[in-house]
Amino acid sequence: MDANKSLPSSAGGEIAVERARGAGLLVRRDRFRPAEALPWLAALAAFFIFPNQMVLGNQTLIMILFALSLDLILGYAGIVTLGHAAFFGLGAYGAALLITDFGWSEPISGLVCGALVAAIAGFLSGWLLLRYRGLAFLVLTLSTTIMLQQSGNLFRDFTGGYDGIPGVNIAPLFGHFDYDIYGHTYYLYCLGVLLIVFYCMRRIVYSPFGRALVGIRENIDRMNALGSPVHWRLVVAYTISAAVAGIAGALFAQTNAFVTLGVFDFDQSAAVLVMLILGGAGWLYGAFIGAALYMVLQNELAKASPAFWQFGIGLLLIGVVLFVRRGTLPRMLNVSRLLRWRTQP
Amino acid sequence: MTAAALEIRNLRKNFGAIEVASGINLALPHGARHALIGPNGAGKTTLVNLITGRVRASSGQVLLDGEEITSLSQAARTRRGIARTFQVNQLFRNLTVLENIYLAIGERTGACNRLWRSAGGETAVIEEALDHLQSLALVSDACRPVRELPYGRQRLVEIAIALAQQPKLLLLDEPAAGVPSSESHLILDVISQLDPNITVLIIEHDMDVVFRFAKRITVLAAGAVLTEGTPDEISADPRVRAIYLGEKREAPRG
Amino acid sequence: MVNTIVSILFDGLAWAMFLFIVSIGLSVTMGLMGFVNLAHGAFAMAGGYLVLTTMSAWGVPFLAALAITFVVVGAASVLFERALYARLYGAGELDQVLMTIGLTFMAIATYTYFYGPLTHAVRIPDYLAGQITIGARSFPAYRVFLIVVGAALVAALWYGFDRTNIGAKIRASVDNRRMAQSVGIDVDLLFTITFAVGSGLAALGGGLAIQLLGLTPNFAIIYLVFFLLVVAVGGSGSIWGTLVGALVLGMADTAGKYFFSDAGTFAIYAVAVLILLFKPTGLYGRE
Numbered sequence: 033m034d035a036n037k038s039l040p041s042s043a044g045g046e047i048a049v050e051r052a053r054g055a056g057l058l059v060r061r062d063r064f065r066p067a068e069a070l071p072w073l074a075a076l077a078a079f080f081i082f083p084n085q086m087v088l089g090n091q092t093l094i095m096i097l098f099a100l101s102l103d104l105i106l107g108y109a110g111i112v113t114l115g116h117a118a119f120f121g122l123g124a125y126g127a128a129l130l131i132t133d134f135g136w137s138e139p140i141s142g143l144v145c146g147a148l149v150a151a152i153a154g155f156l157s158g159w160l161l162l163r164y165r166g167l168a169f170l171v172l173t174l175s176t177t178i179m180l181q182q183s184g185n186l187f188r189d190f191t192g193g194y195d196g197i198p199g200v201n202i203a204p205l206f207g208h209f210d211y212d213i214y215g216h217t218y219y220l221y222c223l224g225v226l227l228i229v230f231y232c233m234r235r236i237v238y239s240p241f242g243r244a245l246v247g248i249r250e251n252i253d254r255m256n257a258l259g260s261p262v263h264w265r266l267v268v269a270y271t272i273s274a275a276v277a278g279i280a281g282a283l284f285a286q287t288n289a290f291v292t293l294g295v296f297d298f299d300q301s302a303a304v305l306v307m308l309i310l311g312g313a314g315w316l317y318g319a320f321i322g323a324a325l326y327m328v329l330q331n332e333l334a335k336a337s338p339a340f341w342q343f344g345i346g347l348l349l350i351g352v353v354l355f356v357r358r359g360t361l362p363r364m365l366n367v368s369r370l371l372r373w374r375t376q377p
Numbered sequence: 378m379t380a381a382a383l384e385i386r387n388l389r390k391n392f393g394a395i396e397v398a399s400g401i402n403l404a405l406p407h408g409a410r411h412a413l414i415g416p417n418g419a420g421k422t423t424l425v426n427l428i429t430g431r432v433r434a435s436s437g438q439v440l441l442d443g444e445e446i447t448s449l450s451q452a453a454r455t456r457r458g459i460a461r462t463f464q465v466n467q468l469f470r471n472l473t474v475l476e477n478i479y480l481a482i483g484e485r486t487g488a489c490n491r492l493w494r495s496a497g498g499e500t501a502v503i504e505e506a507l508d509h510l511q512s513l514a515l516v517s518d519a520c521r522p523v524r525e526l527p528y529g530r531q532r533l534v535e536i537a538i539a540l541a542q543q544p545k546l547l548l549l550d551e552p553a554a555g556v557p558s559s560e561s562h563l564i565l566d567v568i569s570q571l572d573p574n575i576t577v578l579i580i581e582h583d584m585d586v587v588f589r590f591a592k593r594i595t596v597l598a599a600g601a602v603l604t605e606g607t608p609d610e611i612s613a614d615p616r617v618r619a620i621y622l623g624e625k626r627e628a629p630r631g
Numbered sequence: 632m633v634n635t636i637v638s639i640l641f642d643g644l645a646w647a648m649f650l651f652i653v654s655i656g657l658s659v660t661m662g663l664m665g666f667v668n669l670a671h672g673a674f675a676m677a678g679g680y681l682v683l684t685t686m687s688a689w690g691v692p693f694l695a696a697l698a699i700t701f702v703v704v705g706a707a708s709v710l711f712e713r714a715l716y717a718r719l720y721g722a723g724e725l726d727q728v729l730m731t732i733g734l735t736f737m738a739i740a741t742y743t744y745f746y747g748p749l750t751h752a753v754r755i756p757d758y759l760a761g762q763i764t765i766g767a768r769s770f771p772a773y774r775v776f777l778i779v780v781g782a783a784l785v786a787a788l789w790y791g792f793d794r795t796n797i798g799a800k801i802r803a804s805v806d807n808r809r810m811a812q813s814v815g816i817d818v819d820l821l822f823t824i825t826f827a828v829g830s831g832l833a834a835l836g837g838g839l840a841i842q843l844l845g846l847t848p849n850f851a852i853i854y855l856v857f858f859l860l861v862v863a864v865g866g867s868g869s870i871w872g873t874l875v876g877a878l879v880l881g882m883a884d885t886a887g888k889y890f891f892s893d894a895g896t897f898a899i900y901a902v903a904v905l906i907l908l909f910k911p912t913g914l915y916g917r918e
Contacts, residue, residue: 171907174856246472258455338740342743
């Protein structure tokens, strides 16, 4: 059946069908699919099936949130940054200092505080640095994060230096739910925060703004030629990304009850990048898969031999780049078709 | 007297010691159908880049509807009503045809500033996008990623994106370039049916297209305007023929 | 006061020479192919360990060990270039970053497994230990040696780039790769050669660094930042750029540590950031 262009309006009915189909695809993509409940069910299942692994579970949820923040700016907007730990760290310290210096231990306030500090930093650094690209941007983001860490060490009376700040103890959640040493309440707390933030992120990436970010990633020249205020779009995305990373950092400080300058380490920026890439950037769920995979594997393998773990991650990374991202493996494997679906946002 | 739709005064551009545009003057009335021709390397695409702001002029002025836009960025000029197609397609290859047009409209109407509404909920944008696709007979490809389309139809999408910006000034850079002859009629039909209110400047090599389409022609050579006139005047001008004949003996194109 | 300035200049110069020797390979690689090679530090580290091993296992003298490491690591790097790097020319920056980070992880893990995570030291020959008196002051002989090697290399590289045929081809390809290809220059071969030489020099730098900085597997990552800074600040693809970048950053770092000790570790980053903000393609970079 050919909706042939040379036919006159007797093909009007077919055109109408095609139009509806086109519109429908866009609308349907935004709707929630049943499969999207899976990660949450899995998270809840983990809560009941592995009650002794709640500490690991917690850290995993936090890393998922951190990876989600990176996905917005890297997966969707296509900005490669090596310094995202800066916002994670600022969020952590924001939440920690609210308790230790201001004596305010209500947990949600800690999250807001961490998010705010990180967002302000994200806005300022994004406004300044997002004019640059390539090696310059890479080096700038890397350098500013290192400088942040080092100034943290300089003001170690304030930040506790590399020894850190202990005693970041949050008050019971909603004034009611106290925290047990097994981390059950922490887990549900993190899961709740993750759910809310994820919902917001999902709305953002499926909004016209989110589509514009994808446009910027796919062809920035074209976006400029369309009159898009590219720089401001990126600054907004970067700020949101920083805020979310800040929330992850705040959760980290709160659930670990302490924070050190190690939160700014390059290892953190690299780890979250690896997690996101392993799971697949640009479709949000890559953050879940990648972070969960990474954290579980690290827990199992890194204890046995840290060298093997690091080697394995390196090898996996190369494999993912060559075979999944670049599609070097011939298409005779249906796996690559499945994986390619994943990379289309 | 109403201002010209597009006016260029003494436009110059140097890259270091090399002058790629030397004192170019041009004025297009509203609704113009103007062609820009010249041998390879004459600076035609550079001129379009200078008009759209992709390249900043070293000196001179560009005016749109009498307003100076020389110091504005590419994005700002686009928002004033300039749209262009590129000589080599600049599309969102991994996105669907519909999404390509959607972005053009979304940026124009400011819909893309919204972060909370769902993209699929912007029915006005979607309907307008479908209208554009329909007028270019691209609706059947609406859900296909652009990279899957044959080149000729991709070129149509390139034009569709420009039209979706609802420009006052449309710059077409070799719209039929690279299109197999079996598909080029698609492009030519679209160009000949453009809204007469839009001012159109087209860079083209194919003389049949130029003579069929243009009411006035500017000939560019080595970064400067050689001459300007009606198609008859230009085809009779011996200097024009000389530079084209000369071109056939030229060294490899760079 | 003068004494302090002399010390800073001297130490800064030695540090800058080390940075130059390692970074020049990264700079030309990036300038020639636009390839972001974050594994460059790993080649430097590998070079250091090779020097260590040849000296301790086979009693090779220090200078010979340095020469060997240059040749061996340079040659070995060709395998990586052909097998891995070549697949990613024209790939996006992210893929290159990821692949080379993966390679670096593998390298660090491998060397940690075989050599352990602790710092290794090298026994430098007696004529390089001790002090040399120049004028009214005495300077550590090893650093003088470093400066001499660095200077010799600058001269050799300048001659190679400026006066030889192959140097001209490299410069042409860095300037405009497509044009170079169209006049018949085999850019891929050129890249393999420059990659090998660059990695060999990185290895040489790694060997020289043992005495200066100590060697651990994490060397690959810790100092990578500095190499990136030098290339970014100097401008990729330019010998003079890399030299100037190394000097500026080396001096800034040394001066910072002398005058501000604790806060001085800041200086190198602050200077780099300031320069990049104003000249994102580097001091000698092309737009």
